[in-house]
Amino acid sequence: MSPGSDFDKLYEDMERSHVKPLWTAEAKILPTSPHPRAVPWLWKWSQVHSLASRAGDLVTIEHGGDRRAISLANPGLGGQPYATPTLWAAIQWLNGREVEPAHRHTAQAVRFMLEGKGAYSTVQGDKIYLERGDFAINPPWFWHDHGSESSGPAVWMDGLDIPLNNYLDASFFETSRNEKQDVTAVIDGSLLKYGCGQLRPAWEEPVQEYSPLSTYKWEATERALTNLAKVDASPFDDVALEYTNPHTGRPVMDTITAWIQMLRPGIHTRAHRQVNSAVYHVFEGKGATVIGGVRFDWEQGDMFVIPSWAYHEHINGSKSDRAILFSIQDTPVLKALGKYREEALAANNGHQAVKESFDAAKALAFV
Amino acid sequence: MSPGSDFDKLYEDMERSHVKPLWTAEAKILPTSPHPRAVPWLWKWSQVHSLASRAGDLVTIEHGGDRRAISLANPGLGGQPYATPTLWAAIQWLNGREVEPAHRHTAQAVRFMLEGKGAYSTVQGDKIYLERGDFAINPPWFWHDHGSESSGPAVWMDGLDIPLNNYLDASFFETSRNEKQDVTAVIDGSLLKYGCGQLRPAWEEPVQEYSPLSTYKWEATERALTNLAKVDASPFDDVALEYTNPHTGRPVMDTITAWIQMLRPGIHTRAHRQVNSAVYHVFEGKGATVIGGVRFDWEQGDMFVIPSWAYHEHINGSKSDRAILFSIQDTPVLKALGKYREEALAANNGHQAVKESFDAAKALAFV
Amino acid sequence: MSPGSDFDKLYEDMERSHVKPLWTAEAKILPTSPHPRAVPWLWKWSQVHSLASRAGDLVTIEHGGDRRAISLANPGLGGQPYATPTLWAAIQWLNGREVEPAHRHTAQAVRFMLEGKGAYSTVQGDKIYLERGDFAINPPWFWHDHGSESSGPAVWMDGLDIPLNNYLDASFFETSRNEKQDVTAVIDGSLLKYGCGQLRPAWEEPVQEYSPLSTYKWEATERALTNLAKVDASPFDDVALEYTNPHTGRPVMDTITAWIQMLRPGIHTRAHRQVNSAVYHVFEGKGATVIGGVRFDWEQGDMFVIPSWAYHEHINGSKSDRAILFSIQDTPVLKALGKYREEALAANNGHQAVKESFDAAKALAFV
């Protein structure tokens, strides 16, 4: 009998016993550096907004489960409705006077408001009004319902850790018997109580598990960006701020952090890469991001994904106007688990060689 | 020989050998509850201000060491220039156009601005302008110099842990060769960079050891008080906020925390007591604090001390105007060392029986 | 045109734009409780050992990559060589006098020694000898090589977070130019220096990122189990100890914790379940574990998996002999990310109704 057939017999017996040899799989499961399945991608706002609007016309909340959200599906992830392996990102569309009933889940959630007037969220009895640029959080297992008190639609971006939550087999979900929660606090109570991050109600212990501040108003955020720009900036991300829990200084969620970034006119940042994944929304302006040597041109509303360990650099194409990027990132996961790394591009003055511009149709051929 | 004389001989021999029996001292050194040497006391602003002003006329900065500060000397502490066993509290007076030269020390320091225009502090190269109600910090071993760019005087309250620092034999002090530091940051740089407590420069690790925010402006503080009053308050301290390091949520210093408190019109809080000591400054309003059964009436500018484990409750005498109290407290010390306790007064609906009103002249008889 | 066709058109356009409606997927991606793909499973030692032994005969280290390991492949995970979604668990077989060359990886690793004499591991220059029952760790990115200095084989269990590391796109791997590292410390240096968990070299800061103790000897472990049994036990896990980093009290790795459990003679524990997954190895004894209502009978050497949120209870079938279970668990991941939950079974005095005994052949039909 040839040695080959002994091997074959061994592998057959292994298969039957539900064990696998490491040596035939080592290069695949212990790669020398990350090989993400998720690909860099960009979704045009014109398309996404139009699809959300059409869903607003066609789909009632009942049809739409209890949320009318459409999520980014990274073409590298085999048809799953996920933007990156850990992050679910969606646009949610609420028609005027609509109410989305109360539910809760262990998935951790953040919201970034894009359009509309008179929209509110009630999170664990705390009702807050959200306007364009407001950032809001939804700690795990907190009841929340949304509604509109105006006649027009409200549109926002949702970021949840649904993929991670499912990967870890940690999903719990519950629908409330009551469509709307009782509002138990003064309107905008969290904002009034915790809205000045450096002053804390003196009789309370700091809140550790989640940010006690449920809403970060655009007005304060914009002022912070403007002020920071007078003093300092990152060579890689320009004027970049991370939303934090003011009671701990840590990210607002255990699994998701959120950034707001201003690219000053004409800025072209240096490239770097991290072990983490991110979903960006272009809140304002026009420019481009080079990811893994491919140039992704963007304008207001567009959304794009940067996968793990891909070099990226940002360009504000305008010489006169700022660009503003909002993003969600899974960095807290990587850091908590001892897996975060980052690296600046050394060559070529920190800029990637650009091979091509992103074209969704062509790109798909390679997925 | 009587047993007594054996005892006497033993005690004599102990004395000679520099050892002490516990049993003769146990009640004194292991008391059943705290017996602070520091006493509750109140200093009238009219007196303190007048003394500081006279020092402004008489004492030049050179004469005045490098700071023209006059400190509260708690009558219980045997003539030491300390407000409580751990806290040094002073009024500092700077004449127009004066400069206080750069020095640094391991004592931890906070400042609360009371009067004047055009006063600045430069702390480790970061120059900040301070106006009435602004709160500023000075981390240990940071160079700092102060000056006035206007013609009038500037007056502020200083809070330092000098007594603690000396008790622990931990004092280091150094005078700079340069009277004024080079200003290495944009003016008000710390404020611009860290002034929105819930948004942090995304590329920096949180600052752990001290608050990166060097100044807390009165405008934001007052807004925070007003907002908090719409939502919540403490039964013991009414609308009370603690200044915190936004990067950690912890007090601004390892040894000193600072509070700003608004007593709403007509408020009479319930009494409680803590293992800690505090020095109060009346920033605004007119009222009283009952400490250990003695009523201390106060008005704007007055300063008073609450020693450890003394019951205290606050009264805003006005039915129409708010009162505002600023205070420094050594609570972080007690908490870090596992020694903090607090207790609400249960009897009499939480109010102390008032035995008398404080009268400095009479009180001294008992010190 | 029917509403249906508008819907169809919308869904087609969504598909083309790489977005997905939430409402058609909500039940699947936001389930009311975890639905793990991984299944409870048991591998018989007789089979695994025989396969490893045959690999020892057939596969040289060069053929076997640099490690001769065969890993458990959970039948629920679609052919992936993973025991649970986060954990890779394998039996490694080293022939006498063999050397496995030095490499390093970001995957976090633990080892539990099962058979053999004279086997050593050199981890970042620290050479340690391992005998049956010894537990060893391999912090991320630490160089390590293994070898045998005797003529007989050495066999151990490996536990790594390879699946998690790949899921997070965080894998880095490097082969050393030198087959064997230089041994830079005294033999068993880590053990000598850190082996008494409650006494720390006084001049060093505690090691935070990983356990400075690289090996936990069986002798000390067994004594700890025996001692604990005299005092206390868990109703769910009986005499259970967690290996910890003595410098922090935390698990030995950021992503993996390890337990050693003694089931006293005749013990039948109560059932509970957690959001986490675990791989068990039967180090000693004979008994059974009921997982999700199915009884898994085990004896020495067998390995089994408990997926997330499955009720489980342990039975030591012997009235006279102890049973000892070693396990690796991903609990630190769940806790770090705010996702850990646990629940005791209330009904039936804490015991599950047993529906059947595990039979690998029959069970497969349901995978």
Next chain:
Amino acid sequence: MSPGSDFDKLYEDMERSHVKPLWTAEAKILPTSPHPRAVPWLWKWSQVHSLASRAGDLVTIEHGGDRRAISLANPGLGGQPYATPTLWAAIQWLNGREVEPAHRHTAQAVRFMLEGKGAYSTVQGDKIYLERGDFAINPPWFWHDHGSESSGPAVWMDGLDIPLNNYLDASFFETSRNEKQDVTAVIDGSLLKYGCGQLRPAWEEPVQEYSPLSTYKWEATERALTNLAKVDASPFDDVALEYTNPHTGRPVMDTITAWIQMLRPGIHTRAHRQVNSAVYHVFEGKGATVIGGVRFDWEQGDMFVIPSWAYHEHINGSKSDRAILFSIQDTPVLKALGKYREEALAANNGHQAVKESFDAAKALAFV
């Protein structure tokens, strides 16, 4: 009127108003480096032991309060019964069959056993037996009673933070109605449950506030010293181990840490100094410590104090025998409050110039 008299008048008015000018006191209260009142000192065991023994004959427990302890009184501290500003250190003498009744206090306490058989401590219901070299802790506010079950005396060293506790006005003390506590745990329960520092009962959360391990047996401590000596040592403290809470890796108390140090035969360490104070007990051997240029010769049983910021180096005078030093230190206080510093002596190959040998009689002249 001369300027002088204006000054005089100002100072008089300040005095009357209980405020003090900084400028006349600045050099004193803000010294350029620590000027401890506590002095380096050494107590001979022959004297201390003899005094304790005489107290054992003369003083009954009732006379002796509830503890027959004699404490070191640092001659620099003005007659207070304290070894350093923060530490109280004493020798406690228990006659055979005596019982010291249960009490509790907020002072934090450690014990180091020196002589005797059959002595026990019951700490919060956990009864432990102590023999020579055993180290035990007494967390704040835990009930404790001591007793002897043999006919001979038991002698140990006590270390408490009584001075600090009083300085902070944080002392609470309570006597139990019952002379002896009920023993609620298995004898030596803490030792059996937590005695292997790197293995923790898996179902419990780590104990944060104090070490769950109440006793550290000499046998394990000695083995740890012997093992460490094979691997590593500090140039300043030779083979030095810190007792730690195995659940956190931190010192056993918030305010006191304890060290055990082996000076190998012939060792002469290099000098360094720290902002902290320490009390040493010579457990074994003969040698000397140079403190601030003065040589303190010691032999078994002697005790000595190193004040803050004094250079010190240790000498084991024997070429053949080890010396062992036990010490308590207030380092955790300094570190928690941001006040710790240390510095190695650079000059003279790290050794101080020795000016003289300590002579208690002569030294007193300078106190």
